[in-house]
Amino acid sequence: MALNARDEVFDQATIDNRAASVGHLFRDRVAKTPTAEAFRYPVGESWESLTWSEAAVRANAIAAGLVDLGVQLEDRVALAAATRLEWVLVDLAVMSAGAATTTIYPTTLASDVAYIVSDSGSKVVIAEDATQVEKLRSHRHDLGDLAHIVVIDGEGDGDWVITLSELEERGQARLEAEPELVNERIDQLTPEHLATVIYTSGTTGRPKGVRLPHSAWTYEAAAVDSIGILDGSDLQYLWLPLSHVFGKVLLVLPLQIGFPTAVDGRVDKIVENVAVVQPTFMGAAPRIFEKAYGRITMMMADEGGVKEKLFHWATGVGRKVSELRQEGTEPSGVLALQHSLADKLVLKKVQARFGGRVRFFISGSAALNRDVAEWFDAVGLRIIEGYGLTESSAASFVNRPHTGGYKFGSVGWALPGTEVKIAEDGEILLRGPGVTAGYHQNEEATSEALDSESWLHTGDIGELDDRGFLSITDRKKDLFKTSVGKYVAPSVIESMFKGICPYASQLVIEGDGRKFVSAIVTLDPEAIEGWAAQNGMAGKEYAEIVSSPACREMVEGYIDELNSQLNRWEQVKQFVILDHDLTVEEGDLTPSMKLKRRVVTKKYAEELDALYTD
Template sequence: MALSSRDEQFDQSKIDNRAASVGHLFRDRVASTPDAEAFRYPVGESWESLTWAQTGARANAIAAGLVDLGVQGEERVALCSATRLEWVLADQAVMSAGAATTTIYPTTLPDDVAYIVSDSGSKVVIAEDSTQVEKLRAHRGSMPEVSHVVVIDGEGDGDWVITLSELEERGQARLEAEPELINERIDQLTPDHLATIIYTSGTTGRPKGVRLPHSAWTYEAAAVDAIGILDSDDLQYLWLPLAHVFGKVLLVLPLQVGFPTAVDGRVDKIVENVAVVKPTFMGAAPRIFEKAYGRITMMMADEGGIKEKLFHWATGVGRKVSELRQTGTEPTGVLAVQHKIADKLVLKKVQERFGGRVRFFISGSAALNRDVAEWFDAVGLRIIEGYGLTETSAASFVNRPSIGGYQFGSVGWALPGTEVKIAEDGEILLRGPGVTTGYHQLETATAEAFGEDKWFHTGDIGELDANGFLRITDRKKDLFKTSNGKYVAPSVIESMFKGICPYASQLVIEGDGRKFVSAIITLDPDAIAGWAEKNDMAGKEYAEVVTSPECRAMVQGYVDELNLQLNRWEQIKQFVILDHDLTVEEGDLTPSMKLKRRVVTKKYADQLDALYAD
């Protein structure tokens, strides 16, 4: 068993003296740095900012408005919106009012929205726009406890639906009459009070509500602060879904550390925005890094000639430097000179595409391909991979950006205060302040998750090395055995393929009880459009391009390359290329872009079965 962190130095006092609640943490931040920038947000084509004092004033007005609607301590307020400034303000208002946030993705289907709102017992729902309001209106009868819906963008109806502006006005009037109203609510909060219910996006059955108390969030913030990887001079770019635990924890960190955060949930604006915002760090799912890697390498291949050769030379030099630095050694002599030239001619230009100030990226939510991580490090953009679950308030493990504190292919060391052990069957078991108190209204599921030993059973298979670095093998439920009795870990193979094939979007491995391994493959629409132009298919529809014999031959080449790195029983013998990509909207991926393997293999069972027909 590995106990807590392997950091040589961390500030234990920050963990021991952490705030009593998120409400206390927010109030303390506003009081300590009122004039510092808190949040930056897009308005048209420009960006505007709020100081911590301004953020506090708006959040308190919304909080008082919720109190005026009758929301009591630990009662739930559901938030159904994309990532935007108003989500941040509303969530903090819920915390400060002493209530608890129920997070809902805006892509959630109406039936599931109704279930989550009803199951959580939410009294008020804050909805982004008329689309979200209509989901609620259609199921109003099954949500009798909802007294009001607050719409961010849209009009009220004079009855059930009011606008966010109206809520703020009601709150401001309440605060004028009772200036200490929100301070009194915060003072009543304790570490054990419920702060958040996040529903896991299960692949079968209804989602389960994970209950996270204030102590889980304040621990996460204090533990990350204690290891010293962030400070008040940092600038975060936050686009991740705030309904997801990864996004939510990145919203608590600035309250602890004091750095500003630029907020914009539009995925199609990430590349454009980071060049303008110039963040020092950003969290993302692996798919974002895979797409960026594929796009840049293909762009260089399209250039050809001297530019392509220079690019490969420079990244090759960067890899040598990266390998040295992993051992704690800086380049000297000829390599140092070469790296200085490579940096000036090529590497700095790649860094500038991400704003030019990035100290590191944080990757989470799914496995990051090691080759992709090493390529980014070679160009001077370090990605530190972390690991956690909704049930552990996101971060349980994370690599440190400093020399000696990270290993590619691992998810790093445990956060201080988090304990880990590996069960006999390889399952990762966790215990610590960040772990959930249980599933909402599901005592049996809670008992099963913790077992008799009271350790949380993650469902992930992994191994700890002698230095405390954790490596994830696969999800326990995703491991399968072929008919010849050999085990296959699909996510490892899927991640490898994305590092090999720059056109890949998704690879879904199948072979449970079968005589060989097969796969469903989808190709990235943007990447394949460039390939089509170079292969006399410019202007043709996506479906026609990806199902063409020429495209299949191209993909077969990358599959062959993958198979050379696999054991014989793991190799992909047959595959099908879908005529469309997998999407969140069609239910193939979670909102954090994690593959719903069982959903996909069930949906395309006929095509997979056909591969084994002979």
């Protein structure tokens, strides 16, 4: 055992003795627990499972099939699909074959797909369906070294496109002739071999391919394992896009630790599925928690009367208990009795909505509103916020779920083995085994991000407290100065608003070089339906509801509440409510639901400019 400066005990041997590659890690897991459940996946209205040995049979067949297609060590294989079992199996197969997965979101435009396939030098693309295949066909002459397409759902063409089942059949035939084929490929892998190329969804210009070796993923898995927050008895619910680094790191943890994972990328099924699957933990973007918070609090407000009063009493008791636990102590006496009663009457019912077994959620990819986090903790559903970048293999910092190991408003402590320092201008710098060696075929971007001492310049502004907790202030590039010379951190304000207004979907703060701060507001389509029904607009179209004087008055009340918590120069003086929400499909948000600020402010420049005409 080892000890961090903050007195956290962790297992250094786990990190020191980590596997040589993800292929080794997968093979070791299959050998350790061959009959244990590995993955659970939906089939119609029910769920089916694969054991680790069953998963290995399929993954090895796919790996051998890729070898049969001519895939060599470190060749890139692109994967364009939503989160599903086949994504998992293909990714494991690619790395077991010694190749590297190039991740592509299924929502990516055809021109960008062509750029990523060409820039990465991908030899094979695994495409989810005919829609993804057509993107490739439409840019067939722009795909560089691409030799084969493998389609998961759909038909082959007998030439360029084959099906995943056909690939598996080829692999099985190859393994019958050469049983040790995949093992031999795994044995050739070293920690330095390339495992993954993830293209960052930049707001301007072409995306950059972040090169992550096997050592980055095995370090992440071992470092999380070393702090003991998860074990083999856990059950993960995984819906996040696996093309994103947050989802990808959650896919490598079960290989190290051995817990099963339920996989289903359908966002509209999350609430329904967690009640059935009953996971012990789940990763999510803040928007998921904000929506759940808004929906539950509005339901209670609609109930009114005794039920609403009981709900507020119970969550009030929960908050007192949460405050004690943040200080490292447990409730006693009258408060302990009250909490037991509140738990029985109210809090357990809220927990049951999420399956009733959740030990903690993990929030990442964007800032989580502190009020939302504290409310969840009050009802017995702890959210531990973490921090990292694609360039740091996702997890660099994370709060610990145990008493005394977390601090709301922070992203927690560094993982063992990760170094951090704050530059003179407040920028967070990271160094460690999880940090990329650079961008694919982009030395200029690499030299901008990594200095001569291997420190990654994150572009985020933050502060470290005396206990080692890191707090993120904002993106360096998002900070702006008003015309009166005052700096404003927009994401902090935007996060605050989502904790105040239960109907909010997005708030986009603007004011760079302007005389005051303004905002674009969008409202959650589901939440606003309930408000409309209570305000004489039941059944009306979304655009009509949000453009009504009553709706503007409602939003203005929440803006006033927000302004009461801000410095004068940060306060929102004018705002516009859009007649539609911001979406991933329209390019306003990244697939991980992060706001593309520059895209949105440019897109709605005319509406923003109109707020400054007086």
